[in-house]
Amino acid sequence: DAGVIQSPRHEVTEMGQEVTLRCKPISGHNSLFWYRQTMMRGLELLIYFNNNVPIDDSGMPEDRFSAKMPNASFSTLKIQPSEPRDSAVYFCASSLHRESQPQHFGDGTRLSIL
Amino acid sequence: SQQGEEDPQALSIQEGENATMNCSYKTSINNLQWYRQNSGRGLVHLILIRSNEREKHSGRLRVTLDTSKKSSSLLITASRAADTASYFCATEDGSSNTGKLIFGQGTTLQVKP
Numbered sequence: 343d344a345g346v347i348q349s350p351r352h353e354v355t356e357m358g359q360e361v362t363l364r365c366k367p368i369s370g371h372n373s374l375f376w377y378r379q380t381m382m383r384g385l386e387l388l389i390y391f392n393n394n395v396p397i398d399d400s401g402m403p404e405d406r407f408s409a410k411m412p413n414a415s416f417s418t419l420k421i422q423p424s425e426p427r428d429s430a431v432y433f434c435a436s437s438l439h440r441e442s443q444p445q446h447f448g449d450g451t452r453l454s455i456l
Numbered sequence: 457s458q459q460g461e462e463d464p465q466a467l468s469i470q471e472g473e474n475a476t477m478n479c480s481y482k483t484s485i486n487n488l489q490w491y492r493q494n495s496g497r498g499l500v501h502l503i504l505i506r507s508n509e510r511e512k513h514s515g516r517l518r519v520t521l522d523t524s525k526k527s528s529s530l531l532i533t534a535s536r537a538a539d540t541a542s543y544f545c546a547t548e549d550g551s552s553n554t555g556k557l558i559f560g561q562g563t564t565l566q567v568k569p
Contacts, residue, residue: 385499387556398554398556440555442548444489445501447499447500
């Protein structure tokens with residue numbers, strides 16, 4: 343069975359450009375999480391969805407960041423405009439929305455903003 | 457803020473030795489989970505221990521949980537070079553049922569052949 347699929351795997355762009363990261367969760371999972379990982383701050387939860395509805399976006403750093411989940415099989419994380427400090431690895435994870443369920447991670451998008 | 461704090465930050469051992477990593481947390485939890493991350497890859501779930509459990513085994517992995525001390529340990533026995541990775545503990549908040557996890561900073565394990 344396919345795992346969580348993220349695209350692109352790598353993205354290099356200039357500051358000020360719009361960046362869109364994509365995620366396809368595991369079929370049947372109804373919770374989806376976006377994380378950001380940096381050496382300085384570790385793994386940070388940005389936002390998570392249950393049944394396509396955003397539940398907690400308190401981790402989203404600024405209004406430049408937005409996330410959507412138009413259906414159960416697709417989510418996007420958008421940064422507009424991008425800045426060099428947004429450079430990081432962004433992970434998407436999915437799980438079943440029940441207590442004590444493991445999260446399944448994609449392999450991430452390595453984002454570099456020049 | 458990070459809930460879990462791992463100790464040590466880095467660990468280097470020889471193949472065949474045991475590796476022990478510790479995790480401390482601050483609030484009540486539903487469960488504590490351990491994940492592994494190989495370089496350039498996403499996190500992979502290893503084992504979950506519920507708040508009413510004290511010890512759990514899975515293959516060469518042994519996890520303990522002491523809720524009175526708010527701490528957990530992960531033991532990898534008979535380590536292999538393939539165990540080289542970063543290991544993270546993550547806690548699920550006991551006051552909610554959201555599935556939201558808080559991750560620690562991780563322990564980087566190097567197993568030398």
